[in-house]
Amino acid sequence: MGFEFNEKVIDHFENPRNVGELEDADIVETVGSPVCGDMLTLYIKLKDGKVNDVKFKTFGCGAAIATSSLFTELIKGKTIEEALKVTSDVVVDVIGGLPEKKVHCSLLAPDAFKQAIEKYKEKQ
Amino acid sequence: MTSEIDRIYLDNSATTAVDRKVINAMLPFFDVKYGNASSLHSFGKEATDALESSRRKVATAVGAMPKEVYFTAGGTESNNIALQGVMLKNKSRGNHIITSSIEHPAVLETCEFLETIGFEVTYLPVDKMGIVSLDDLDGAMTDKTVLVSIMHANNEVGTIQPIREIGALSHEHGALFHTDAVQSFGKIPIDVEYNNIDLLSISGHKVHGPKGIGALYVREGTPIQPIIYGGGHERGLRSSTENIPGIVGFGKACELISTHLDKDIISMTKLRDSLIKEILDSVPKTKLNGHPTKRLCNNVNISFEAVEGEALVLSLDRTGIAASTGSACSSKNFTASHVLLSMKIPDIMALGSLRFSLSRYNTQDEISYILDKIPPMVQRLRDMSSLWKEE
Ligand SMILES: Cc1ncc(COP(=O)(O)O)c(C=O)c1O
Ligand code: FES
Numbered sequence: 001m002g003f004e005f006n007e008k009v010i011d012h013f014e015n016p017r018n019v020g021e022l023e024d025a026d027i028v029e030t031v032g033s034p035v036c037g038d039m040l041t042l043y044i045k046l047k048d049g050k051v052n053d054v055k056f057k058t059f060g061c062g063a064a065i066a067t068s069s070l071f072t073e074l075i076k077g078k079t080i081e082e083a084l085k086v087t088s089d090v091v092v093d094v095i096g097g098l099p100e101k102k103v104h105c106s107l108l109a110p111d112a113f114k115q116a117i118e119k120y121k122e123k124q
Numbered sequence: 125m126t127s128e129i130d131r132i133y134l135d136n137s138a139t140t141a142v143d144r145k146v147i148n149a150m151l152p153f154f155d156v157k158y159g160n161a162s163s164l165h166s167f168g169k170e171a172t173d174a175l176e177s178s179r180r181k182v183a184t185a186v187g188a189m190p191k192e193v194y195f196t197a198g199g200t201e202s203n204n205i206a207l208q209g210v211m212l213k214n215k216s217r218g219n220h221i222i223t224s225s226i227e228h229p230a231v232l233e234t235c236e237f238l239e240t241i242g243f244e245v246t247y248l249p250v251d252k253m254g255i256v257s258l259d260d261l262d263g264a265m266t267d268k269t270v271l272v273s274i275m276h277a278n279n280e281v282g283t284i285q286p287i288r289e290i291g292a293l294s295h296e297h298g299a300l301f302h303t304d305a306v307q308s309f310g311k312i313p314i315d316v317e318y319n320n321i322d323l324l325s326i327s328g329h330k331v332h333g334p335k336g337i338g339a340l341y342v343r344e345g346t347p348i349q350p351i352i353y354g355g356g357h358e359r360g361l362r363s364s365t366e367n368i369p370g371i372v373g374f375g376k377a378c379e380l381i382s383t384h385l386d387k388d389i390i391s392m393t394k395l396r397d398s399l400i401k402e403i404l405d406s407v408p409k410t411k412l413n414g415h416p417t418k419r420l421c422n423n424v425n426i427s428f429e430a431v432e433g434e435a436l437v438l439s440l441d442r443t444g445i446a447a448s449t450g451s452a453c454s455s456k457n458f459t460a461s462h463v464l465l466s467m468k469i470p471d472i473m474a475l476g477s478l479r480f481s482l483s484r485y486n487t488q489d490e491i492s493y494i495l496d497k498i499p500p501m502v503q504r505l506r507d508m509s510s511l512w513k514e515e
Contacts, residue, residue: 059431
């Protein structure tokens with residue numbers, strides 16, 4: 001095996017963007033569970049139909065940390081519709097590829113966002 | 125020695141560096157003394173001499189007779205021959221094998237295969253420290269029990285089983301006793317007589333020998349049949365032209381164990397205990413997995429609450445420290461290791477397990493370097509963790 005991460009993945013792992021919590025978040029959404037091993041919480045602040053601010057915390061592997069970091073960077077400032085188009089495929093592509101076995105780690109953040117928006121719309 | 129350390133290897137339960145003396149012993153057998161031990165000419169004689177001299181060294185290291193030692197391609201093959209070879213040979217005596225739930229896959233998967241062809245297997249549970257209970261073993265014995273296979277020491281948590289008592293109990297019930305000593309060999313003195321062992325698996329690459337070579341000790345008179353057929357090498361138990369360079373290297377590694385072991389145990393134990401104590405003291409919400417004293421002298425296995433093991437291994441790797449984790453994440457069914465789960469370690473802890481495994485080459489300087497790196501590294505991951513709650 002061995003870690004086969006490119007420099008961009010390592011950079012996002014070592015210097016993750018937007019880590020933490022947002023006290024005035026409009027939506028807080030958690031996906032995964034400690035039992036299945038991966039867990040991620042997204043804190044989202046919306047303004048004028050846009051992602052005004054977003055932060056994350058994760059109990060996950062290096063790839064989960066790196067891809068979640070990149071995802072938050074990609075959706076910040078985008079409209080909800082645009083942000084929903086940032087799928088895990090997009091994240092993997094922008095980060096420059098992941099080893100096959102680590103691709104699933106990139107699902108966490110987009111899944112959390114999608115789920116968050118669905119719940120938010122239901123409430124509206 | 126701080127920043128100039130380039131890499132620190134603390135994954136010796138996975139594999140070890142080959143000792144220089146071992147390499148030098150092996151070299152002539154590649155291009156000078158490269159004969160086939162079955163040949164009649166002088167090349168063959170050189171190979172045979174090297175083969176038998178290595179066999180004596182392996183035998184000495186475990187207190188056996190040379191004729192009871194069979195060379196194999198490693199620990200996995202030794203375990204396979206022991207389990208399949210004994211069960212297939214003794215069908216008329218019974219069909220039951222007893223093992224534990226924390227064995228290496230080389231034993232567990234072999235048992236699962238044996239189940240598919242009609243044998244019955246009992247997987248004994250372990251306690252929180254990873255120890256098999258003699259009462260459970262006694263209770264699992266039936267008149268159909270042919271073989272008990274319990275590892276000497278566990279590869280993940282380092283827990284040492286009471287093999288002498290397990291061997292004695294097996295014999296009381298007329299069963300044979302096999303032990304996977306791949307991890308304990310070179311870390312605990314082993315004597316097959318004293319420990320009541322009928323079959324024992326060891327491997328070269330875990331003891332500063334080469335990869336792809338191992339041995340199976342089979343007590344004289346033990347009914348066993350081969351699982352590989354061919355030219356009848358290794359007295360018919362393991363056909364295939366002998367891997368003479370590997371065997372010579374393994375023999376040399378065993379000789380070094382026989383002379384070094386006491387000293388190695390003392391130095392590794394000291395480093396192990398300092399690592400354990402300092403990590404537990406300096407990082408909160410941290411727990412030692414396995415037994416505090418019935419433990420391999422080279423094993424440290426610690427769980428860091430709310431930290432994912434693989435992220436920690438990656439962080440360590442980035443600072444040049446090689447370690448491993450008991451958690452392996454695979455799509456959709458991420459689980460902690462079967463060993464930690466058998467020991468009923470809670471998920472949140474089991475997923476954050478980290479294993480350091482030492483060798484006789486590690487130094488106090490290396491340990492101090494690691495102890496400097498760990499606390500901030502764990503804190504960084506905890507600050508990011510959705511499971512971490514600061515008190
Ligand atoms: C306890 C135990 N048994 C068996 C093996 C397999 O040994 P080998 O790699 O020589 O096949 C290992 C190695 O990982 C081990 O730790
Ligand atoms: S989060 Fe599970 S392997 Fe990456």
